[in-house]
Amino acid sequence: MQIKDKVASIPYLFSIKRLANETKVNVYLVGGFLRDLYLKRGENFDFDFIVERNAEEFSIAFSQKINCKWIVLDKEERTYRVIVKRKENIYHYDFSQLKGSNLEEDLLKRDFSINTLLLNVNRFPHVQVIDRLKAIRDLRKKIIRAVSEEVILEDPLRILRAFSLWARYNLRIETQTLKFLKKHKALLKKVSPERINEELFKILDSHYSYSIIKKMSDLFILDEIIPSIRKSRGVYQGGYHHLDVWEHSLQTLSRFEILYRRRLVKSSEIVDYLNQELAKNRKRIHILKLACLLHDIGKPFAKGVKGKKTIFHTHEKIGAELAQEFAQEIKLSVKEKEVLRKLIFWHLRPGYLAGEIFPSQRAIYRFFRDTEEEGVSVILLSLADWRATRGPLTNREKRLIHERVMFKLIDFYFNERKKKPLPKVVDGFDIMKKFNLA
Structure with missing residues (x-):
């Protein structure tokens, strides 16, 4: 036509x-x-x-x-x-x-x-x-070219809009425009949080958002939106990692998107789950991608040394708190904030479950009881996290076991959880809480 x-x-x-x-x-x-x-x-x-x-x-x-x-x-x-x-x-x-x-x-x-x-x-x-x-x-x-440098100054949100156009139409930002965007990145502080998050989630909506987010990171534009990135850059993680904290977080997003395109997209149940709407125009998959970027933001504050090992005890708790602060700043909904908090707070848990060839049914019940609706997202975050961890001390056999256990857990969720509600596991903590013994 x-x-x-x-x-x-x-x-x-x-x-x-x-x-x-x-x-x-x-x-x-x-x-x-x-x-x-x-x-x-x-x-x-x-x-x-x-x-x-x-x-x-x-x-x-x-x-x-x-x-x-x-x-x-x-x-x-x-x-x-x-x-x-x-x-x-x-x-x-x-x-x-x-x-x-x-x-x-x-x-x-x-x-x-x-x-x-x-x-x-x-x-x-x-x-x-x-x-x-x-x-x-x-x-x-297929290029994005700013009409002039002045239009960026008039409305700094256009810095992000250039990248969201890239995400939506698979266009390339031409060199001079990239220079304008980098030069005036600090002006993003003047833009309202609601407008920021609208463009950010348009970018994350792309199944190839990693390359766009990476370019924003390389230009230090992303630091203006997520200030905690600055503290994550250059933080050494020890022999299990081949990248610093921030580059590992970027790689986690990349690994998730590759996993989605190559495997997850073939499962209608997983696709439907990830497409569940948490707020207007924002889905579960968008918050999961954000969690990929933020899951280790607590590490710079938790870093320590034990013997010759670099450790990050409680980084998941610190990270969950920092992520909630960020979510509050960009005006995410109550539901989105809670989902983001849970993903970061529990992101280590699947790795513990993979300590055995297959965890006990009791351990599985506990996991899904604690993570609730976010259980599958936590597992997917763990898969991406492990795939982005390739230091000299990593063990191929453990990675393979982790993969097998994670996909078995996902199968369990969709095949068994729907049939009947999982029984609540009662432990000593529950009893103490019930009878005010704590």
């Missing part, structure tokens, strides 16, 4: 055209919808329009014409949204007042060249797509 045919398929586009011509105001379709057409992406239900003048009045008139909900999206930026529910889909029509005195000035205030394509709605379909900033060239080359 041609570009014009796709544009013509936008619901109510011709209603917007008639209204624009009746009110004698130029209206332009801009940005994401046109970008996605050139990238041959799937359906896009979000439409952005530039209104030459009186954007508020125009958007209200459009909402009344089609009898749909109208809201103010950003009063300062004079952006308004009309929400259309049609069949099973929800469409967003965003109308923004022209920024500056002309179209050229408006485009120069946008973030990246690939988001600057325009189409005049008033004259559609007898017009071509307008490309003032070489957006089509950049789309063909």
Whole structure:
């Protein structure tokens, strides 16, 4: 289907055209919808329009014409949204007042060249797509190029948005833009936590997020979002590890994604489990990936030496507390915070279970009792953690046993746990708590 045919398929586009011509105001379709057409992406239900003048009045008139909900999206930026529910889909029509005195000035205030394509709605379909900033060239080359350095200064969130565009569209950030992002990374401190976490989780949504997160780490941009990274860099871990604490954490994310793509994706039960929604637009798999990055953040504070061995006693407890503080800072939901805490607090536990060829049923019951719904995620984190641990003192046989036990535990969870609730294991601690003997 041609570009014009796709544009013509936008619901109510011709209603917007008639209204624009009746009110004698130029209206332009801009940005994401046109970008996605050139990238041959799937359906896009979000439409952005530039209104030459009186954007508020125009958007209200459009909402009344089609009898749909109208809201103010950003009063300062004079952006308004009309929400259309049609069949099973929800469409967003965003109308923004022209920024500056002309179209050229408006485009120069946008973030990246690939988001600057325009189409005049008033004259559609007898017009071509307008490309003032070489957006089509950049789309063909699959590169992300900032319109200017100034647009990064105007809204530092665009530093993260460049990486989330990379994650979503598998594009490459061009060299000069990377320099802008690194140069102004400290400005991320001025961005609200809610906006930060929205872009961060868009990145983690990619099944290839490791390479993106690694680039953000190499540019020290990630340190501005997760300050605890700074203390993890360069921390030696002893002979069982071939990497420092932070590089090991990055490698844990990499190993999880490889495991997911090669094996986990073949299990509908695991995929469904990981796709469970914990908050709006955020799933269990996203928090698990975050846990891969944060599972050892307690190590710099717990590091000690026993004889000739480097030890990190209680690092999982310290890490769980630090992770909760970070989760609070970026405004994660109560559920997400608790899931993240559990993953980090219990991430060593599966390794202890793998001390035997197969742990006792009692030990399995205790594990799933303590980890609850997060049991499978804890196991997957342990698998990735062990796969990212390749120091000279590691033992191949122990790694193989660990793998076998972990997958048997996952099978147990899905094959047995569903049949009937696991009986609660009563131990001395439970009895002391019950009768106030503690």
